[in-house]
Structure formats: structure tokens, C-alpha cells
Amino acid sequence: MLSLLLVLVVLTQQVASTQVEDFVECEPVDTACECGADATVCIFQLYIERVFTFTKYNYSVPYSHGQGESYYINNMGQFVPFHNRGRCIEGTFTKQTGSGSSDNLYCNEVNMCLPKSKLCSEPITVDGKTYKTVIAVNKQLPGPTLIVHEGQIVAVDVHNNLSTEGITIHWHGQHQIKTNFMDGVGLVTQCPIQPGSSFRYIFKAGPSGTFWYHSEMQSQRGIGLFGAFIVKEKDPMSYPVSFRDDPAHHTLTIMDWFLEDPEPFCKRMKHGLGDEPIFTLPNENQLILPRTTGPDFIKIGINTFWSAIIHGKGRHPDVSYNQSSLNIYEVEPGQTYRFRLIHTGTMYGFRFSIDNHKLTVIATDGYLVNPLEVDYIALEGGERYDFLLEANQGGGNYWIKAETFEIDGTSGPPFKFIDHKAEAILHYSGTDVPSQQSLLTF
Structure with a gap:
């Protein structure tokens, strides 16, 4: 125990003695934050709060203060405010005085300066259909990608702006040698961070590879x-x-998405309510519904698929492409890229593929493996794969797909898979970026 305390003291002292250049400029507007290779310590700030989907929020005003303006996506793929009430309030931002470009900048008390048109976050659209509260990290879903280098000391200040829920952050796959008290397993290695409180995680980054951070309290990561x-x-x-x-x-990141919050959803699974309407009270006459089945006849789950998202965006089966929002990943013809794939979901396994492209797997769960060329990658919750993609198609746009392993259950091999999937787009530079209206044509 004494040795662990000494490790914490040493790490804390190293963080306290950091130079200005070691601090990572990770603003709420940043979807990824990278620490310089020469830095000794990497310091990040994560703000955890509840937000509504399809809603814009001022970056300097917590959700608990209200002020959010709700939007929908029209048939042209544009965000439109409900009842024309959409506006981006200044919050605690103040117009920068002076001449030149600063005339158009607004700055807040922590010296974050933005153009007036960028003072508010982009709406979290998830599957284009689900209007509900979610937990956002820096007003984003998923939270920002944190990028460090092996051996660096990582210090992450987590600020819990939730109203009633305690949180912890688990650094999935990090070994936490001599820092197990920073592993973030709620009520096991750490007491939860209480609402209105903050906590600093400090550990040495290792091993290298693709990992992820997520809540270990209740089902908040879902x-x-x-x-x-x-x-x-x-x-x-x-x-x-x-x-x-x-x-x-x-x-x-790939995950299955559900209409209900995870807690009542899991309770309904336990009682076998299946596709009964939400808020249905369990009773003795309730029938256990057939479970979703994969081609190996393994039971997947009693609740049927709702939707799935790739890095926070997707399309519910009821939503047209016109009114959806999908992520676009750009590549240059003739180049080879390392992609990092993380399954962050809760129930369904996925077959991940990219149309007209082979994938060369080079690492799994943070460890390098002998290169293996495949047509698709099968992965379950928590698993990670690194693969190389050769942009050898010359140009164009191609579907990135993550399909569930569900079969229709009425036929033998070759099985017919149910068309339940998440989608994104691989886009070649020099080619027109696809609009929502054109997604059905390629």
C-alpha cells in the first residue's frame, strides 16, 4: 500500500511541475485532442453532462442552465430549428474588441474564442430518430478522441456536471501498473465522482495501441x-x-443504439418483455418472446434491433437518407491508411466491412499481430482492431458498414442476414462529397 501511495505522489509531483507546453489544448469544440510527442505530461479536461439529442448548446453554458435550442433535419439534409426559434446565444462569451479579424470573435472567461456562428455545439443526431437525453462528453457523443504517446504521464480532469448520478471513467485496456486505483471501476477501485465534483486520473500510458475510455457506473456508456x-x-x-x-x-466507434435508457432496457430483458411497449408492467401471463439468433444459433438478445451508429451518427430504418447524418472518412487515392476500430456497444456483434476494399488486420486489442487480409472483421463489445486500408479505387465514395449477425430464422445455409446495420462513408478526395440526396446512388 505504501508503494502505491509513493507512486501516486511521484506522478502528482510530475504533473504539478509540468510546463505550459505540456498542456493539451482540448476545447469542447475539438473532436480529437493530441498530446505532443515531446511532452512529458498530457493534461486533458472532460466535462460530463446530460444533453438532448437534436439540440444546440452554447459551449460556455452547462445543460443544467437550459438554453438549448432544438432542431430537426429537413428533406434537404439541413438542420432547421423548431418553430424558427433556433439561435446561438452568447452565454458567457463577450465580443472581442479591437480591429481586424478579432471583430468577429467572441471569448469567454477561460479565453476560448470562437466566431459567433460557432458558439454553439452541433446537434447530436445519433440515428436521426431518437429524441432523448444522452450523456455527452464536452457536449459530444462520443467524447473527444484522446491521443497520447507510450510512456507519457496522462492526467485527465473529469468534471461531473450531472444532476444526480455519480460517475467513474475506466481506461479500457490500459494496464495501470502500480496505478490500479486509477482504473476507474466504480465501487471497486474508486468511489464515484459525485455530481458537481471533479477528479483527476493520473497514470502512465501503456501499452501502445487502440483503447477507449468509458463509464463503469450503471449503464452510462450505453x-x-x-x-x-x-x-x-x-x-x-x-x-x-x-x-x-x-x-x-x-x-x-461502433455501437448498437436503443430507444430506452440502458437501465430499464436491461430490466425489461430480464423479465422477458421483448417487444412489448415500453412501460409495460411484467405479469404472470407474459410470454417469453423468441430471441434474436445468429448463424451459429447463438441467442443474441430478447429485444430486437432498434438502430446502430458509427462514431455517433447513423440512420434508423424508419429514417430516409435525406434526413440522416452520416460520418465521412476521407482518403487520398494511392495512399494506405491505418484505421482504428472500436466496438463500444452493449448487445449486438457486428460484421464490419468497406465496399470494394480489402482490410489488412495488423493489431487487435492493442497488440500487433501478423498481417491478415480479410473481407470483413467480426467484433463484439469492447473489442478493438487496427487495419490497413489501401485506397486503390482511384476515386468515388463507398459504404462503410457494420451489420449485425442476425438471421431471419426461416432458412438454412446459406443464411439470409437481416438488414440491420450502421453506415458511414469512405470518401476519396478529389471526388464530390456525397449529399444526403445522393446516398442511394453509390
């Missing part, structure tokens, strides 16, 4: 409290071909 955590190799990878490694733009 409604948004998660994000990617990337540890770059200390020494450049020795690999037969050169490739671009840009985790800020080529990291994908």
Missing part, C-alpha cells in the same frame, strides 16, 4: 459516456509498407 483513447507507439512501427496513421480522423 447512452454516450465513452470515447477513443489512442496510445501511439514510442518507436515508429516496423512494417513492410508505409502508411498514414492519423487517429484524429480515422478512428471509428
Whole structure:
């Protein structure tokens, strides 16, 4: 116990003695925050709060203060405010005085300066259908991708702005050697961070690879409290071909998404309520409904698929492409890229593929493996895969798909899979970026 306390003291002293250049500029507007390779300590700030989907919030005003303006997506794929009430209030931002470009900038008390048109967050659209409260990290779902280098000391200040819920953050896959008290397993290695409180996680990054952070309290990660955590190799990878490694733009999280919050959802599963309407009271006459089944006849779950999202965006089956919002991953023809894939979901396994492209798996769960070229990657909750993608199609746009393993249950091999999936787009630079109206044509 004494040795663990000494480790904490040493790490705390190192963080306290950091230079200004070691601080990571990770503003709420940043979807990815990377620590410089030469830094000794990487310090991040994460603000946890409840927000509504399809709603814009001022970056300087917590959700608990209200002020959010709700939007919908029209048939042209544009965000439109309900009843024309959409506006981006200044909050605690003040117009910058002076000449030049600063005339158009607004700054808050922590010296975050933005154009007036950017003072508010983009709406979290998830599947284009579900209007509900979610847990956001820095007003984003998923939270920002945190990128560090192997051996660096990581200090993450987590601020719990929830009204009634305690939280912890687990650094999934990090070994936490001599820092197990920073592992973030609520009520096991750590007391929860109480509402209105903050806590600093301090640990040494290792091993290198693709990881993620998420809540370990209740089922909070199922409604948004998660994000990617990337540890770059200390020494450049020795690999037969050169490739671009840009985790800020080529990291994908996949998860199944449900209409209900995870807690009542899991309770309904336990009682076998299946597809009964939500808020249905269990009773003795309730029938146990057939479970969703995969091609190996393994039972997947009693509640049927609602929707799935890739890095916070997707499309519910009831929503047209016109009124959806999908992520776009850009590549240049002739280049090879390292993509990082993380399953952050709760129930369904997925088959991940990219149309007209082979995937070369080079790492799994943070460890390098012998390269293996595949047509698709099968992954379950918590699993991570790194793969190389050769942009060899010359141009165009291609579907990125994560499909569930569900079969229709009425036929034998070859099984017919149910069309339940999440979608994103692989976009070649130099090609027109697809609009919502054109998504059905490629």
C-alpha cells in the first residue's frame, strides 16, 4: 500500500511541475485532442453532462442552465430549428474588441474564442430518430478522441456536471501498473465522482495501441459516456509498407443504439418483455418472446434491433437518407491508411466491412499481430482492431458498414442476414462529397 501511495505522489509531483507546453489544448469544440510527442505530461479536461439529442448548446453554458435550442433535419439534409426559434446565444462569451479579424470573435472567461456562428455545439443526431437525453462528453457523443504517446504521464480532469448520478471513467485496456486505483471501476477501485465534483486520473500510458475510455457506473456508456483513447507507439512501427496513421480522423466507434435508457432496457430483458411497449408492467401471463439468433444459433438478445451508429451518427430504418447524418472518412487515392476500430456497444456483434476494399488486420486489442487480409472483421463489445486500408479505387465514395449477425430464422445455409446495420462513408478526395440526396446512388 505504501508503494502505491509513493507512486501516486511521484506522478502528482510530475504533473504539478509540468510546463505550459505540456498542456493539451482540448476545447469542447475539438473532436480529437493530441498530446505532443515531446511532452512529458498530457493534461486533458472532460466535462460530463446530460444533453438532448437534436439540440444546440452554447459551449460556455452547462445543460443544467437550459438554453438549448432544438432542431430537426429537413428533406434537404439541413438542420432547421423548431418553430424558427433556433439561435446561438452568447452565454458567457463577450465580443472581442479591437480591429481586424478579432471583430468577429467572441471569448469567454477561460479565453476560448470562437466566431459567433460557432458558439454553439452541433446537434447530436445519433440515428436521426431518437429524441432523448444522452450523456455527452464536452457536449459530444462520443467524447473527444484522446491521443497520447507510450510512456507519457496522462492526467485527465473529469468534471461531473450531472444532476444526480455519480460517475467513474475506466481506461479500457490500459494496464495501470502500480496505478490500479486509477482504473476507474466504480465501487471497486474508486468511489464515484459525485455530481458537481471533479477528479483527476493520473497514470502512465501503456501499452501502445487502440483503447477507449468509458463509464463503469450503471449503464452510462450505453447512452454516450465513452470515447477513443489512442496510445501511439514510442518507436515508429516496423512494417513492410508505409502508411498514414492519423487517429484524429480515422478512428471509428461502433455501437448498437436503443430507444430506452440502458437501465430499464436491461430490466425489461430480464423479465422477458421483448417487444412489448415500453412501460409495460411484467405479469404472470407474459410470454417469453423468441430471441434474436445468429448463424451459429447463438441467442443474441430478447429485444430486437432498434438502430446502430458509427462514431455517433447513423440512420434508423424508419429514417430516409435525406434526413440522416452520416460520418465521412476521407482518403487520398494511392495512399494506405491505418484505421482504428472500436466496438463500444452493449448487445449486438457486428460484421464490419468497406465496399470494394480489402482490410489488412495488423493489431487487435492493442497488440500487433501478423498481417491478415480479410473481407470483413467480426467484433463484439469492447473489442478493438487496427487495419490497413489501401485506397486503390482511384476515386468515388463507398459504404462503410457494420451489420449485425442476425438471421431471419426461416432458412438454412446459406443464411439470409437481416438488414440491420450502421453506415458511414469512405470518401476519396478529389471526388464530390456525397449529399444526403445522393446516398442511394453509390
